[in-house]
Amino acid sequence: MILTQKIMRIVLLGPPGSGKGTQAALLRDQLGVAHISTGVLLREAVEQQTELGKKAKSYMDAGELVPDDLVLGLIEERLGQPDVARGFILDGYPRNLSQAEALDSVLERIEQPVDAAVSVTVNESEIVDRLSRRAIEEGRSDDTEEVIRNRMRVYAEQTAPVAGHYARRGQLREVDGMGSVEEVNQRLLDTLENPDAG
Numbered sequence: 237m238i239l240t241q242k243i244m245r246i247v248l249l250g251p252p253g254s255g256k257g258t259q260a261a262l263l264r265d266q267l268g269v270a271h272i273s274t275g276v277l278l279r280e281a282v283e284q285q286t287e288l289g290k291k292a293k294s295y296m297d298a299g300e301l302v303p304d305d306l307v308l309g310l311i312e313e314r315l316g317q318p319d320v321a322r323g324f325i326l327d328g329y330p331r332n333l334s335q336a337e338a339l340d341s342v343l344e345r346i347e348q349p350v351d352a353a354v355s356v357t358v359n360e361s362e363i364v365d366r367l368s369r370r371a372i373e374e375g376r377s378d379d380t381e382e383v384i385r386n387r388m389r390v391y392a393e394q395t396a397p398v399a400g401h402y403a404r405r406g407q408l409r410e411v412d413g414m415g416s417v418e419e420v421n422q423r424l425l426d427t428l429e430n431p432d433a434g
């Protein structure tokens with residue numbers, strides 16, 4: 237498909253279990269941009285037992301946000317890599333208002349401002365179903381019932397307000413995240429292709 241008015245620097249927002257990681261990976265291939273997931277970067281750091289990984293692990297296992305300064309270091313380093321010039325999809329960052337402000341400064345400095353933020357919406361019972369399924373399939377240590385509940389609380393309290401940050405600038409779009417992976421993907425492509433519609 238031909239994307240005429242390309243939006244290439246995207247922040248993908250959505251609760252845990254909204255499928256944004258899956259969608260971000262598809263969009264990476266379809267748009268040829270970098271997929272930057274702080275969750276993936278953090279899990280790699282934990283696996284490699286780096287200093288950052290050691291500090292981050294307890295927060296992740298509890299479903300809390302890793303402290304902003306640690307994640308900012310990680311994201312700054314990633315945004316400094318050359319592939320970012322082709323555009324990017326941020327997945328899992330920013331996760332609170334101060335991260336959103338820090339991101340604005342970093343992107344201003346590298347002259348790569350965000351084109352749009354897309355919020356993937358999913359109803360709560362679907363989220364619980366999906367996360368429980370993923371717990372069985374992937375065995376992620378933060379997919380236990382208690383931690384899932386905490387991640388959802390952290391999302392509602394700290395991350396949901398990030399949508400407002402982009403809405404205030406007229407950059408927020410909402411996409412229905414219910415339905416098949418393909419259906420949601422098509423909605424995202426449509427939204428990104430028609431930045432001024434809806």
Ligand code: ADP
Nearest residue numbers: 252253274275295296300301302307328329331
């Ligand atoms: P999900 O959104 O499905 O819960 P992620 O892979 O995005 O999963 O994140 C997993 C965990 O990694 C979070 O619960 C949090 O502890 C940590 N994390 C990821 N991104 C950030 C961020 N931007 N700021 C702070 N912590 C983060």
